[in-house]
Structures are given as structure tokens and as C-alpha cells.
Amino acid sequence: MEKSLSEHKLVTDAADLAPIAEAVRGAEAVGVDLETTALSPRDGRIRLLQVATPDETHVIDVFEVGDLSPLKEALEDGPVKVGHNLKFDYSFLKDEHGIALSPIFDTMLAAQLLAGGNQSPAFSLEAVAERELDRKLDKSARREDWSGKLSEAQIEYAARDAAVLLPLREKLAERLREEELLRIAKIEFAAVATIAEMELAGVKLDVTRWKELEKVVRKRRDEKALELDAQFPEPEGMLPLEGLGPRLNLNSPQQITDAFRTLGIELADTKVWTLLKVDHPAAKLLLEYRELQKKLGTYLETYPKFVDGKTGRIHANFLQCRVPTGRLACTNPNIQQIPHEDEFRRCFVAEEGYTLVIADYSQVELRILAEVSGDPAFVEAFRNGDDLHRVTAATMYGVTMDEVSKDQRSAAKRINFGLMYGRGAKSLSAQLGASEERGRQLIDEYFANYPKVRSFLQKTASRAVRDRTLRTIAGRVRKFGDSGPLDDKGAMRREAMNYPIQGCSADIAKLALVYVREDLKSLDARLVNCIHDEFVVECREEIAAEVAERTSAAMTRAGEAILKKVPTEVEVATSREWRK
Structure with missing residues (x-):
């Protein structure tokens, strides 16, 4: 008979934490969930920590127990910690108790990966549990006050949320394996810690x-x-x-x-x-x-308005798998879309005694296009360390590399990126300020010089329409579905052309988040922002050179783990302000 999800024990004595830690260490996986008094660790505290082993769910009243240090070693090592939207739980535990959950399995991220970029299914724990396990969770206690005396209904609610995580993990792990998504899931799970700590760190706005x-x-x-x-x-x-x-x-x-x-x-x-x-x-x-x-x-x-009154910094919310390509998104506020002009970016500064290390991948999406298309001219340009936009301009305008003008390079850059995003002659000509006929001519000349790029883009678009599925090099899947807005074949083809490129860029960036955190862990340095292929690290001024070197090396290692035909290049700058 299936064990009830509601079997639980309320823990109010700190002396009971050591046996719980021992039970955690002896398990293959444990469910972890929190109930808090607010949605942000800067505004609230942990009231309950629920730890579900295969035998029992421990509901720990943190207000009563106080110190969670007896659980620290077990929660930071050993069995897999299973949770739903673990960035939330990680942030509270790290901020309040210095506990960094590891290793983890995030059932929300797993469900989002399996959805293949479709946002129509709900991804709450309630929705995923019902969809995957055919179990309905009573969430009526979710909005109750968690700071006062707890009712038995609240305690049972908390226990059920943690207990359902273990069977849910089994089901989702099986599906990830069947759909060959384990590699990308491992990258996503490992990136949770970095993203949570980046949110906790925040950015300083002058x-x-x-x-x-x-x-x-x-x-x-x-x-x-x-x-x-x-x-x-x-x-x-x-x-x-x-x-x-x-x-x-x-x-x-x-x-x-x-x-x-x-x-x-x-x-x-x-x-x-x-x-x-x-x-x-x-x-x-x-x-x-x-x-x-x-x-x-x-x-x-x-x-x-978003500057926190306690920290004096902006703590944005990063959405890990909300975008179909896998790229990070950002809200409240969106610090990934600050205007590029120096007058804006120079308002984001380091604390006194600290500096910013700004590192970004050089032309990473074009390098990925070279990798996946195998176009010899593209590949050779990057292997030779050439500026691809200048190479493209020289070829298209029939001049030498040294003779390429600023306007010609700018036009070539727009064409390089525009065609990768599926733009046609109409939109490209408008962007270039040229006639539509001239736009069509430039496209023909471009593909004449890079025939394998054209072949890759056309085959990718056709495969998406035929199979309704595409994958990145690392295995991230995009499922286009059979209805809705993408039933427009033109829109599907345009998205399809770019998905393997932008999706691969996201895979590299997520892996780099993991590597950068690992390599900077021993230093007074912290990631404070990630703008797709650009990383911003805040560190003590006296170690800036070492941090720059380690950050560049970690990002390069992530690129090389996925790209095999073309080299990865990272450009690094150091400044008290967020500008190069």
C-alpha cells in the first residue's frame, strides 16, 4: 500500500536535529521545503523547514529550534535535495543560516525542461504533482499567517508539500532520462545556487x-x-x-x-x-x-523604487527556465535590459573598496553558428582570430579587411545577426536604411559567401515544421506544439533558425555560472549580474586581476565543454562602474 503523504513529525526541540541529520545522510534523496513569513529573505524569516525522508517527514519549527547548524553538513552534502523552485529555499537558508543546499533536483525546473519552452502548462507544485502523479494537493493553507501559532492544518499542509517531492522526483527523473535531458538538467540544477546567490548579492545603484x-x-x-x-x-x-x-x-x-x-x-x-x-x-x-x-x-x-532599504542595493528576480531558449530572464526590475550607453551603466557601481570585473563572450552566437553549420569561412575566421563582421564586410563589399569602413562593418554586423534571427529582405532593408531590393541583394551575396550557413538555417527551419522539435548541442529541447501562435509556419521557421544558436548560448552561460561560482568561492568576490553572455563580478580591488583571470578561465572552460570546432574567447575589463 502506498504510504500516506501526510505522515509527519513536528520538531520543536533542537536536540532532535542530530538524529534528523543522520537520517538525511542515510537516504538517497530527501525532500526539502520551507514555509516563510514573507517572499524575500530580506523581509521575512523561515518558520518551518520540512525534510522528507522515505520513512518520515520532519516538520521543523525554526522559530522554536533556532539554530539549524546541526543540519548544515547533511544539507550541503550527501543525498540529493529535492525541492520545487529551490532558488527560493536556497536563498532563505543561505541568507538566514549560511546553509547552501547541495546537490539538488528541482522539480519545477525539470517540469519546465520537459515542457520544451511551452509556458501553457502551469508549473506550480500543485499543478506538476497533479499532472505527473495524479495527486491533488490542498493549497488552501498557503496564504495563512505563518508567523503566529500554527494550526494542525498548516503543519499537515507543510508536510504534504515536502513528502510529495520524492515520488515526483522519481517520475520526472525517469522522463528526463527517456527524453535525453539529463545533461541539460544537471547544468540547470547546478546553476540554481549561483543564481540564488546573485539575487542575494544584488547590484548597487548610485x-x-x-x-x-x-x-x-x-x-x-x-x-x-x-x-x-x-x-x-x-x-x-x-x-x-x-x-x-x-x-x-x-x-x-x-x-x-x-x-x-x-x-x-x-x-x-x-x-x-x-x-x-x-x-x-x-x-x-x-x-x-x-x-x-x-x-x-x-x-x-x-x-x-527597487533599491532595498536594508541593503541599499537592487535585488532583481532572475527567471531560470521561463524563456523557450533557456536564457535567463529578469524582473523587478529587469537589470538585463539597462540601456547600453555609458551614462546609464556608469550609475551601477561597486561598493567602497570593491571594483567590478566585467567579462563577456566575444561574438558567442556567431561562434555557435560556425559550430553548428560547419561553414568553413565562418570556422576559419574564428580560428584565425579575425573579426567576423569585418571579414563579412570585406567579402560583401569587395574590399580588403583594412579598407572596411565603420559603416560597412556596422551593416555586416546587422546582416550577420539579422539573418541568424530569420529576418528577411523587408526588415533587414529597413534596419539598414536601404531599399528592399538592395536588402534582397545583400542577403543573396551573404549566402553566396556562406552557403553552409544558408543550408543549416533552411534545414533547421524545415525540421522544426516537420518534427515540431529541435535540440541544442547540449540537448536542451524546444517543442513547438501543434497549435497556438506558432501554428504560423513563418513565425515557427524564424524562431527555429535561431533556437539552436541562442539556446546553445544559454547552455554555455548556465554552465559558466556554475564554473565561475566554483572558481571564485574562496575569494572575496561575488557574481552580481548576468546579461546573457556578459557576467559582472564584484570583488575587492586588490584581487581584481586574479578574479578577472579566474572568471575568464571559467567562462572559457564552459564554452570549450560545448563548442569543439571553434575557439571560445572572453573579453574582460575592470572598473569601479559598470562600463568597459
């Missing part, structure tokens, strides 16, 4: 400098609005109202369309691609205005 920048950008925005407004004729019988700002509501598509009509320009819409094709200063000014408005609304006006 709020004073940020607010000064806000004033500067607001002034630019207002000046741009007036400059744009002046492009349109005054309505008949109306004189300009000096100093009262623009007449147009620049956020109204209808007013913008009407205004352009007064210039003899009919706009189908006011989207970026439409405006890029308009040969009039007003179109360029409108795009510049929108960019400044976005910088104000998305970044400058909002980011200071």
Missing part, C-alpha cells in the same frame, strides 16, 4: 547619479518633443504658443498619423519599421522622442 541623469534625459525628451512639433505646419489662424510645449499628443497614434498627413505622408501605422522607411526628419525625431520617453518611463523613473 541613486544620486541616476536622478541627475533623469533630469538630463527629461530635458532632452522635452526638447525633442518641441523639435518634432515644429516639423508640422501651424493650424490655420493659430499662432505658436511659446513655452507651452508641443501641440500634439505624441503618444497618440491617431494624432501622429494626422500630423504626418499634413506633410503629405500617409502612414499605415506608427510602428518602428514603418517610420524607419519614411524619408522625412519628423520620422527620425519621433523615433528619438519615443526612445527618450522609454528611458524615462521604463528605467529612470522606476529603478530607484
Whole structure:
């Protein structure tokens, strides 16, 4: 008969922790779960630690027990610690008790990997347990107060959440093995510790400098609005109202369309691609205005609100497997999408006595394209240490490498990345400011020089439409499904062309997160941000050179573990501010 998931023992005496530690060490795997008084370790504390062995679930009242150090060795070594969204549990245990869970099996990440990038199935513990085990978990106690006297219902709820993890792990591990996802799952599980510690570390924003920048950008925005407004004729019988700002509501598509009509320009819409094709200063000014408005609304006006009052730092939330390619995503706030201009990035600084080591992979996605396509010109360029954008420009424009102009290299860069993302002549020509015919000509010339790149992209797109499944070199799977938005074959083909490349880049970055943490563990250094293929480490100033060397070596090792035909190159810089 199947053992009840609710068999449990409430632990309120610290003397009982040693036997629990012994039981943990004797198990192959244990379920681990927490109940906390808040969702952030900076705002709350651990109330219950549930540890489920095959024989019994121990519900430890941490308010009563206090010190969890008797469990530290067992939780940091030995059997697999099974949990759901273990980044949460890891963060609380690390911050409050200095316990770093290891090794781990995260049932949420496993379920997300098996979903192959589809976000339609729910990934809560309740949903995954019902889907995989056909067991319904009563989650009614989830929103109750965990800081006061606990009811028996709360204790049973906590015990069930931990006990279900062991059978859930068995089922998910079997499926991971069947779908050949064990390698990528191992990388994802190992990266949890790094991501949790990166969130705990946070990044320091110089709020004073940020607010000064806000004033500067607001002034630019207002000046741009007036400059744009002046492009349109005054309505008949109306004189300009000096100093009262623009007449147009620049956020109204209808007013913008009407205004352009007064210039003899009919706009189908006011989207970026439409405006890029308009040969009039007003179109360029409108795009510049929108960019400044976005910088104000998305970044400058909002980011200071995320500075934690206790730490003085921003602690963003990194989403590990939310994006189909496997790349990290970020919310509250999204510190991966800070504008690239130095005036923004220099507002992110190191603490006094510390500095930032900024390391990023050089042209990693193009190196992956060389790896997976096997195009000899691509591979040779990277083996020779050449700048691929310059090589492409020289080939396409019929000039020597030394004769390539800045504009030619920029155009080649757009083409290199654009075609990899499945862009056609229409979008590419708009981006280059050229005619659609010229865009088509450039694409033909490009693929004539790199025929294996074209072959790879076409075959990959066709395979996705036919099989509805693609994999990266390391085995991460993308399942396209049979319905929904991707039933549009064009959209599927475009995503398919890029998936093996961007997905592989994510695999390398996740592995690098693991290696960098391991190699910096003994130093006063910590990862504070990861922007896809760029890592930011904060360390003591006097060890910056050593940290830079170790970080570069760890990232290179991760690249070499996956890429075999082309070399991996990492560029490193050191600065008190987040800029190179």
C-alpha cells in the first residue's frame, strides 16, 4: 500500500536535529521545503523547514529550534535535495543560516525542461504533482499567517508539500532520462545556487547619479518633443504658443498619423519599421522622442523604487527556465535590459573598496553558428582570430579587411545577426536604411559567401515544421506544439533558425555560472549580474586581476565543454562602474 503523504513529525526541540541529520545522510534523496513569513529573505524569516525522508517527514519549527547548524553538513552534502523552485529555499537558508543546499533536483525546473519552452502548462507544485502523479494537493493553507501559532492544518499542509517531492522526483527523473535531458538538467540544477546567490548579492545603484541623469534625459525628451512639433505646419489662424510645449499628443497614434498627413505622408501605422522607411526628419525625431520617453518611463523613473532599504542595493528576480531558449530572464526590475550607453551603466557601481570585473563572450552566437553549420569561412575566421563582421564586410563589399569602413562593418554586423534571427529582405532593408531590393541583394551575396550557413538555417527551419522539435548541442529541447501562435509556419521557421544558436548560448552561460561560482568561492568576490553572455563580478580591488583571470578561465572552460570546432574567447575589463 502506498504510504500516506501526510505522515509527519513536528520538531520543536533542537536536540532532535542530530538524529534528523543522520537520517538525511542515510537516504538517497530527501525532500526539502520551507514555509516563510514573507517572499524575500530580506523581509521575512523561515518558520518551518520540512525534510522528507522515505520513512518520515520532519516538520521543523525554526522559530522554536533556532539554530539549524546541526543540519548544515547533511544539507550541503550527501543525498540529493529535492525541492520545487529551490532558488527560493536556497536563498532563505543561505541568507538566514549560511546553509547552501547541495546537490539538488528541482522539480519545477525539470517540469519546465520537459515542457520544451511551452509556458501553457502551469508549473506550480500543485499543478506538476497533479499532472505527473495524479495527486491533488490542498493549497488552501498557503496564504495563512505563518508567523503566529500554527494550526494542525498548516503543519499537515507543510508536510504534504515536502513528502510529495520524492515520488515526483522519481517520475520526472525517469522522463528526463527517456527524453535525453539529463545533461541539460544537471547544468540547470547546478546553476540554481549561483543564481540564488546573485539575487542575494544584488547590484548597487548610485541613486544620486541616476536622478541627475533623469533630469538630463527629461530635458532632452522635452526638447525633442518641441523639435518634432515644429516639423508640422501651424493650424490655420493659430499662432505658436511659446513655452507651452508641443501641440500634439505624441503618444497618440491617431494624432501622429494626422500630423504626418499634413506633410503629405500617409502612414499605415506608427510602428518602428514603418517610420524607419519614411524619408522625412519628423520620422527620425519621433523615433528619438519615443526612445527618450522609454528611458524615462521604463528605467529612470522606476529603478530607484527597487533599491532595498536594508541593503541599499537592487535585488532583481532572475527567471531560470521561463524563456523557450533557456536564457535567463529578469524582473523587478529587469537589470538585463539597462540601456547600453555609458551614462546609464556608469550609475551601477561597486561598493567602497570593491571594483567590478566585467567579462563577456566575444561574438558567442556567431561562434555557435560556425559550430553548428560547419561553414568553413565562418570556422576559419574564428580560428584565425579575425573579426567576423569585418571579414563579412570585406567579402560583401569587395574590399580588403583594412579598407572596411565603420559603416560597412556596422551593416555586416546587422546582416550577420539579422539573418541568424530569420529576418528577411523587408526588415533587414529597413534596419539598414536601404531599399528592399538592395536588402534582397545583400542577403543573396551573404549566402553566396556562406552557403553552409544558408543550408543549416533552411534545414533547421524545415525540421522544426516537420518534427515540431529541435535540440541544442547540449540537448536542451524546444517543442513547438501543434497549435497556438506558432501554428504560423513563418513565425515557427524564424524562431527555429535561431533556437539552436541562442539556446546553445544559454547552455554555455548556465554552465559558466556554475564554473565561475566554483572558481571564485574562496575569494572575496561575488557574481552580481548576468546579461546573457556578459557576467559582472564584484570583488575587492586588490584581487581584481586574479578574479578577472579566474572568471575568464571559467567562462572559457564552459564554452570549450560545448563548442569543439571553434575557439571560445572572453573579453574582460575592470572598473569601479559598470562600463568597459
